Amino acid sequence: AQSVSQHNHHVILSEAASLELGCNYSYGGTVNLFWYVQYPGQHLQLLLKYFSGDPLVKGIKGFEAEFIKSKFSFNLRKPSVQWSDTAEYFCAVNPSGNTGKLIFGQGTTLQVKP
Amino acid sequence: GAGVSQSPSNKVTEKGKDVELRCDPISGHTALYWYRQSLGQGLEFLIYFQGNSAPDKSGLPSDRFSAERTGGSVSTLTIQRTQQEDSAVYLCASSLGTGGAYGYTFGSGTRLTVV
Numbered sequence: 001a002q003s004v005s006q007h008n009h010h011v012i013l014s015e016a017a018s019l020e021l022g023c024n025y026s027y028g029g030t031v032n033l034f035w036y037v038q039y040p041g042q043h044l045q046l047l048l049k050y051f052s053g054d055p056l057v058k059g060i061k062g063f064e065a066e067f068i069k070s071k072f073s074f075n076l077r078k079p080s081v082q083w084s085d086t087a088e089y090f091c092a093v094n095p096s097g098n099t100g101k102l103i104f105g106q107g108t109t110l111q112v113k114p
Numbered sequence: 115g116a117g118v119s120q121s122p123s124n125k126v127t128e129k130g131k132d133v134e135l136r137c138d139p140i141s142g143h144t145a146l147y148w149y150r151q152s153l154g155q156g157l158e159f160l161i162y163f164q165g166n167s168a169p170d171k172s173g174l175p176s177d178r179f180s181a182e183r184t185g186g187s188v189s190t191l192t193i194q195r196t197q198q199e200d201s202a203v204y205l206c207a208s209s210l211g212t213g214g215a216y217g218y219t220f221g222s223g224t225r226l227t228v229v
Contacts, residue, residue, distance in 0.1 A: 100212035104157040
């Protein structure tokens with residue numbers, strides 16, 4: 001079945017630690033890829049997206065993600081996290097040619113300790 | 115409006131009752147999506163509208179769920195004879211068009227609790 005997998009369900013880091021959240025998908029064709037963030041009590045916000053071109057995309061707040069087609073992966077990274085990065089992070093895939101609906105991973109809760 | 119507006123923000127209902135959830139998308143956004151976020155799970159696609167028609171209803175979990183959109187704008191998600199497993203946050207998103215290139219704007223959601 002087509003799916004999106006986020007390997008880490010709950011991550012706890014100290015401030016200034018580096019972050020990498022894994023995301024793998026199982027679609028064989030062209031895809032658009034997204035990372036969304038949901039801060040406590042807030043709505044989903046777009047962190048970054050990949051459609052084509054440079055597989056290393058940079059988003060807001062110092063986040064970046066790398067699309068590795070051969071591994072069907074789109075991992076999210078940040079060199080140094082802050083307490084304010086505490087949130088839930090969702091990877092999402094939009095298979096090209098479909099209705100535009102997003103297929104989401106289960107989410108990763110990131111807790112950053114000050 | 116400036117963003118996607120959903121109402122009510124919270125709804126507590128008794129098992130067996132019907133509920134209506136409303137989504138007011140960004141003006142001019144032709145595509146509208148409903149998702150459901152259950153505790154400990156990701157976001158589950160429910161239905162997609164392009165204008166007033168729904169080309170993709172594949173995510174609606176049962177025939178108790180229905181949705182409509184009028185005037186290419188406001189959408190209503192109706193759940194009939196609610197069950198406890200319907201408890202979740204129901205999210206609406208809108209987009210200028212279909213396909214990921216346009217981006218999606220999400221509302222704050224309606225938290226539905228069935229008791």
